[in-house]
Amino acid sequence: MxxxxxxxxxxxxxxxxxxxxxxxxxxxxxxxxxxxxxxxxxxxxxxxxxxxxxxxxxxxxxxxTKTALIVAAMRQDMETLMMEIDETADATVNFASALAQLARRVALEEGGVSPAFLVTAAEIPEAASVLATMFSTLVERAGKDDKAGSIDSTLVLFASYGILISMGMKSFQPSAEELAALLDKLDAFAARA
CATH class of the missing domain: 1.10.10.60 (Homeodomain-like)
Structure with missing residues (x-):
């Protein structure tokens, strides 16, 4: 029928x-x-x-529930970041460069990863799961982007993550010149990945 x-x-x-x-x-x-x-x-x-x-x-x-609200907000925030990486990677054809550009934007415009965001992930298991899933996806994509025998994209990912979390937690507070130099080196390294 x-x-x-x-x-x-x-x-x-x-x-x-x-x-x-x-x-x-x-x-x-x-x-x-x-x-x-x-x-x-x-x-x-x-x-x-x-x-x-x-x-x-x-x-x-x-x-x-409050937890459902928080998890959905974190998920949306992560999806927005992933879309930004995808759009930049499409334009640059280099995943490592896309990560470095995102790190530059978040460092300069937002001062790193928000401590409130990190506390949320630490305090709410479901929110931590959203963050872990995003990071696992990024690690997997960086690994695919790496050329045989290279881990350059993966290194750019971890360097970016370290810079942004350290800045957000105020454990790394470089001057504008120091930050620019660090991000320039990260960009140059990423371009070779």
């Missing part, structure tokens, strides 16, 4: 879906902003709702 295709989505349904996706985006962006401002331990659904400009019920409709 032939199956009939599902009816086309109505204009109203598409508008509702688009609005729902926009609301989710606002909520996740607000979650990251609240975590950055006051930390994961002080985050509440009420604060996220106020930051996003939606009701508490609107947040809970999409994210039934």
């Amino acid at each position: 032939p199956q009939t295709p599902p009816p086309p989505q109505t204009l109203r349904a598409r508008k509702l879906q688009r609005r729902s996706m926009e609301t989710i985006g606002q909520i996740l962006t607000a979650t990251i902003a609240v975590i950055e401002r006051i930390g994961v331990h002080n985050l509440t659904i009420d604060l996220v709702a106020a930051e996003a400009g939606v009701s508490k019920g609107g947040v809970l409709h999409h994210f039934p």
